[in-house]
Structure formats: C-alpha cells, structure tokens
Amino acid sequence: MANYSELTRKQQVRAYLVDHHDTWVDGTEIMNERVGGQRGGARIWDLRHQDGLTILERKHPDPNRDIHQYMLVMTASGAPPATPGPAAAPLCPICKRELGAVRETVSDAFAVGKCIVHGWVTIKR
Numbered sequence: 001m002a003n004y005s006e007l008t009r010k011q012q013v014r015a016y017l018v019d020h021h022d023t024w025v026d027g028t029e030i031m032n033e034r035v036g037g038q039r040g041g042a043r044i045w046d047l048r049h050q051d052g053l054t055i056l057e058r059k060h061p062d063p064n065r066d067i068h069q070y071m072l073v074m075t076a077s078g079a080p081p082a083t084p085g086p087a088a089a090p091l092c093p094i095c096k097r098e099l100g101a102v103r104e105t106v107s108d109a110f111a112v113g114k115c116i117v118h119g120w121v122t123i124k125r
C-alpha cells in the first residue's frame with residue numbers, strides 16, 4: 001500500500017486528480033497543506049509538462065469564488081498509471097543503447113527512436 005506521506009507533492013496532486021478524474025476539482029483542494037502545498041499550481045504545471053497529463057483549468061463558475069478549478073481528463077485508451085515510475089528510455093534492440101527522439105508510430109504498439117549507432121529503429125512498446 002502506498003504511504004501518502006512518502007509521496008512527493010506532485011505525486012499527491014496527481015493521486016488526488018486521478019481519484020477525481022473527469023470531475024472539476026477546486027484549486028483549494030489540491031493547494032493546501034494536506035495535498036499539494038502552497039505551490040499546487042506549479043505541481044499542475046509539472047503534471048502537464050513532465051507527466052503529459054491533460055488537465056483542464058477554468059475559473060470557478062460561481063463568480064463570488066475567486067479560485068480556479070482543475071479536471072484531469074482520462075483518455076478512452078486508459079487512465080494514466082496510478083503510481084508513475086520514471087519513464088525508462090527505450091533501448092535499441094540491437095545494441096541496447098538508449099534511444100533518442102522516440103516517437104509513437106501510427107500503431108501505438110510500436111515506436112521509433114534514433115540509436116546513435118544504428119540510426120532509426122522500430123521498437124515494440
């Protein structure tokens with residue numbers, strides 16, 4: 001079982017948004033001492049740009065509430081993993097060097113990446 005106290009602030013915000021996915025969450029729920037800390041907004045930025053999550057943002061519909069709301073959008077193909085690990089760089093199937101410039105192919109079962117020795121190679125996801 002995950003021990004919440006050992007999660008980073010970013011992981012805590014992510015876990016909260018995953019628990020409440022596709023629902024508008026008040027910013028105050030993820031920018032407090034218990035979850036995201038005062039820099040919860042920076043955690044949102046990290047989750048978008050480092051973890052690639054789709055997080056929508058809007059002003060609270062009640063004009064008297066001067067806060068923002070956030071929503072994690074789950075894709076039809078599946079939720080983001082609940083416990084993200086560091087994304088391991090794919091390896092060249094021939095020489096096992098890390099690949100650069102990895103990108104998905106049309107079929108997302110495969111990706112292509114550039115090996116410094118072998119050039120563009122196709123890898124199974």
Ligand SMILES: [Zn+2]
Pocket residue numbers: 092093094095096097115116117118119
């Ligand atoms: Zn190689």
